[in-house]
Structure formats: structure tokens, C-alpha cells
Amino acid sequence: EADIYQTPRYLVIGTGKKITLECSQTMGHDKMYWYQQDPGMELHLIHYSYGVNSTEKGDLSSESTVSRIRTEHFPLTLESARPSHTSQYLCASSEFGTGPEQYFGPGTRLTVT
Amino acid sequence: GENVEQHPSTLSVQEGDSAVIKCTYSDSASNYFPWYKQELGKRPQLIIDIRSNVGEKKDQRIAVTLNKTAKHFSLHITETQPEDSAVYFCAASYGNQFYFGTGTSLTVIP
Numbered sequence: 001e002a003d004i005y006q007t008p009r010y011l012v013i014g015t016g017k018k019i020t021l022e023c024s025q026t027m028g029h030d031k032m033y034w035y036q037q038d039p040g041m042e043l044h045l046i047h048y049s050y051g052v053n054s055t056e057k058g059d060l061s062s063e064s065t066v067s068r069i070r071t072e073h074f075p076l077t078l079e080s081a082r083p084s085h086t087s088q089y090l091c092a093s094s095e096f097g098t099g100p101e102q103y104f105g106p107g108t109r110l111t112v113t
Numbered sequence: 114g115e116n117v118e119q120h121p122s123t124l125s126v127q128e129g130d131s132a133v134i135k136c137t138y139s140d141s142a143s144n145y146f147p148w149y150k151q152e153l154g155k156r157p158q159l160i161i162d163i164r165s166n167v168g169e170k171k172d173q174r175i176a177v178t179l180n181k182t183a184k185h186f187s188l189h190i191t192e193t194q195p196e197d198s199a200v201y202f203c204a205a206s207y208g209n210q211f212y213f214g215t216g217t218s219l220t221v222i223p
Contacts, residue, residue: 031209040153040218042202042213042214042215043157048209059114090157102147102159102211104157106155
């Protein structure tokens, strides 16, 4: 089934650890996004990608990095997790072009102790 | 960059009444305006969208209106039901980025 997947769904980790949040989509979308969202609050764009080997920082880069080696895969890495990184991370994808719908993944809820 | 403001932040209505959520945007180049519904603990899902060449769009109990001159757009939900309770986000888009509003928590009281 065409969808967008995120793993892990929940993660509790200690300060200073390196973590990678996985995002994969099976819809063949060119554009992919990472958002940070506290529960019920606004979405902050962290990174986005237009396609393979293309990555851009959003308004909230949050000391993270991304890569886009394959169309379907857009992982987010935190080199050194901090308690301020505690939040929900949503991955999204859309077709190339102006105005197509963004499809969101189920999210990863991250807690840094 | 684009700036999207959304009001109100919380909204309570009686079941069967209408609910209206308003958003303004700053960049006249924005040409796509989606609305997302996010239920507690779930992912945002598109409920309706409108492009800048259209002034109004309706889908059953949900409608969106766009005023390009004033740079504002609104979500209208009629005959509200308890399952409409959720957080609603507006967004404005031009090109490859989406700029989201701060969300409206809608509660429909049975």
C-alpha cells in the first residue's frame, strides 16, 4: 500500500546520544519534508528535499542533518541529542510542483532524558 | 519569507452549530492553501484545499473561501459533529515550501 512510514514511533534516549529517525515513502514523491511539532502546536519545518541529492534547511534546523540518497528514503540525524530536542517529528512527502497535497507520516515521538 | 497567522487558537461550539477558522498570509506569491485536521495522537490529514485562481470550494459540510486581495482564507464547518473535534491547521504554499498556521483546537460539545 502506498504510504509514508516512520520508525521508530517512540524513542527515549539519553543526552549526548546520536540518533537517526527513519522516513520512507512508497508513493514515488520527489519532495520530502521533516517537521518538528509539540503536541497540538504548530509545525516547524526542519529540512526539506526536492529530490535525490537535494537537501535544504528550514526555519528550524535544530542541529540536525538529513540525506537523500534514494527517492523513497529521507532520514533525519541528531548528532548529539539534548532535552530541548524532546518533541514529535513528522515526515511528509508530496509530488513535485506547486500545490500538491502533503502526505504525513505517523510521527516519531522523541524524549531525551 | 511567508508568515501565516491563524485565529482563533481555541474554539468551542455546540453540536450542529457552525465553526469558522481564519488565516492570513503575507506573501502574495503564495498560490495554494490547504487545511489539515489533526486528531489527538494522529498525523495531520488534508481535509480541503484551494488554489489562488478559485474563490471558494466546498466539500459536503466543509468549505474554504479565499480573498487574494486581503490575503486571507477561511475554513467553514457547518452542522458540526463531535468527531469534528481536532486541531486544524491552515497553510500557505508557493513552490516547494509549506508555511503552517499555529493551529486551532476545535471542540464540538454534544
